[in-house]
Amino acid sequence: RSFWKGSLASASSVSTTWTELREGLGKLTLLCDANTDGSFLVHHFLSFYLKANCKVCFVALIQSFSHYNIVGQKLGVSLTVARECGQLVFLEGLKSSVDVFFRAQAEPHPLQFLREANAENLQPLYEFVREALKPVDDGEAAWRCPVLLVDDLSVLLSLGMGAVAVLDFIHYCRATVCWERKGNIVALVHDSGDTEDEENNILLNGLSHQSHLILRAEGLATGFCRDVHGQLRILWRTPSQPTTQRDQSLTYQYKIQDKSVSFFAKGMSPAVL
Amino acid sequence: MAAVATCGTGAGSTGSVVAAGSKNHVTSFQRRGPRASGSDSSYSRLVSIAGTRPSVRNGQLLVSTGLPALDQLLGGGLAVGTVLLIEEDKYNIYSSLLFKYFLAEGIINGHTLLVASAKEDPADILQELPAPLLDDNFKKDFDEEACNHKTAESNIKMKIAWRYQLLPKMEAGPVSSSRFGHYYDASKKMPQELIEASKWHGFFFPEKSSSTLNIEPCSLTHGYIKLLQFIQNIIYEEGFDGSNPQKKQKNILRIGIQNLGSPLWGDDICCTENGNSHSLTKFLYVLRGLLRTSLSACMITMPTHLIQNKAIISRVTNLSDTVVGLESFIGSERETNPLYKDYHGLIHIRQIPRLNNLIYDVSDVKDLAFKLKRKLFTIERLHLPPDLSDTVSRSSKQDLAEPSKLLGPGCGVMAGGKKHLDF
Secondary structure (H helix, E strand, O other), rough: HHHHHHHHHHEEEEOOOOOHHOOOOOOEEEEEEEOOOOOHHHHHHHHHHHHHOOEEEEEEEEOOOOHHHHHHHHHHHOHHHHHOOOEEEEEHHHHHHHHHHHHHOOOOOOOHHOOOOOOOOHHHHHHHHHHHHOOOOOOOOOEEEEEEEEEOOHHHHHHOOOOOHHHHHHHHHHHHHHHHOOOOOEEEEEOOOOOOHHHHHHHHHHHHHHOEEEEEEOOOOOOOOOOOEEEEEEOOOOOOOOOOOOOOEEEEOOOOOOOOOOEEEEOOOOOOO | OEEEEEEEEEOOOOOOOOOOOOOOOOOOOOOOOOHHOOOHHHHHHHHOOOOOOEEEOOEEEEOOOOOOHHHHHHOOOOOOOOOEEEEOOOOOOOHHHHHHHHHHHHHHHHOOEEEEEEEHHHHHHOOOEEEEHHHHHHHHHHHHHHHHHHHHOOOOOOOOOOOHHHHHHHHOOOOOOOOOOOEEEEEOOOOOOHHOHHHHHHHHEHHOOOOOOOOOOOOOOHHHHHHHHHHHHHHOOOOOOOOOOOOOOOOOOHHHEEOOOOHHHOOOOOOOOOOOOOHHHEEEEEEHHHOOOOOEEEEEEEOHHHHHOOOHHHHHHHHOOOOEEEEEOOOOHOOOOOOHOOOEEEEEEEOOOOOOOOOOOOOHHHHHHHEEEOOEEEEEEOOOOOOOOOOOOOHHHHHHHHHHHHHOOOOOOOOOOOOOOOO
């Protein structure tokens, strides 16, 4: 909560604070984009958790490693270094899919379902995550809480998995990462809007009910604007308790810049004032 | 992605823990083979490929789509390693023209071509490519037009609507001044000797459908599996992915796939709503994986207006990098509409990728129309002529409302709007 308000008060780029970490461990954060591109949120969380010295397992299904690396450098982290020293475990979906698809693998591969006609579940992928985030016992550089970051879950639906299989995968990951290891999970799901993508809606609704924090990037209702790229709705939830009080929510509008994103209250874009 | 400028290492980020500048970061585009020896010379190698140029924004390696006007709208060109999806117009007239421009550009630049089709033999497609326009002839025509525009408008000083004086003059369309792309004459054919001198591979599905598969059947249709294997074979054999140390490939592979998703490929998503909904999306995903790890660029035309299940279209859009939709006026009621009399159709830039960047180049012009004018394919900003009729009839008011609905929602990725505001 604190870092969003801080950014609004100074009307500057998103700042990261470490208090955010202390407040919420074992949380599932859902990133959602509707009619716009929410990948800036993924880049932000990746750089945030790496700077916070957390051990990150990044399941990157939609872009290549160098893409995230180059953007990460603009935001102040080096993925190459993080990967080399063991802080970051990176699953590059696009590159691995080519390996899996054209050559039969000796051992089970996390993206094995690409070869199968009717893959039932995402167990190999879950095993990969569990292995990546397992606690290191040799007393070396102790990272802070483990974090699983997925970009994005909707693509798993396009690759033949059903919504239930993806929900099961997240459920297993939550049991291991959030509950057992007190880590966080951040996942991006596209909101398909009025195209009737039922599987995607099931996935989105199912995850929304399990999340502690939902960040929803939307396009402006009035259409394209050069100075305001979209609107971000933040919703804090407590899924474990029945909601006797209303969930707190805030809405900001944002503009994405080369190395940061600036947030402002609705209608308060610097271009208009 | 192929980053020519050292934009990554030189970003100037303060908190970066990047290892000292002597070690260049290896992108997934650089050839993996000669990493040990030539990591510092690989940048210069990338720049010297014919027909490519680095993007001004992020050093991405770009190739021309064959239409300089479209290159401008896409931020300079098509990035190497990405997929350009063209949503076909209703009768596949203009999309096949764009397809041919893409291939013709490859021949002129000396790129290797891979043409895949289930409808026409690739050899026949290559025979029908448009001829390139010689520089001086074309420049004369183009300059004449530009002059005509200028002389008419420069004398007008606005008295009443003087605020509008400050706005930029209404230009016909995005004017491209670079020689990166070439112009083609759609009425003439490409000279035979150029075609024969070029290197190309053809995949004609009816011919290949009988051979056996060596991949266990997954949910992909037979045609897509064979096409993926063919593409992967070419990439590997000819060294476009850098894995073959013998073949130092300094060329781009241009892949053109026609009518993907149509029933001719064996896919039934255009026939029924509950067809094989994962085949096409899986194909696109693996294809993109192949492209990202090789020096190639792909253009796909797809008859999205035939796909019954709209969810597939949105998934396909999310799995492609650049998406451009064509809507021609032929056969629709807009053909006779006086508002559109100058144009042949509309062009919608539905998605532009943000590669290696948080932001991207997006043009301000959202309403674009194209016309096939005097052997040239031009893209212009759509502007409605003033309604000068004495009696404003009901039908013309409705016609005006239609285009204003178009003007409302802009480029889908940036921000989309469900409702338009009526003024």
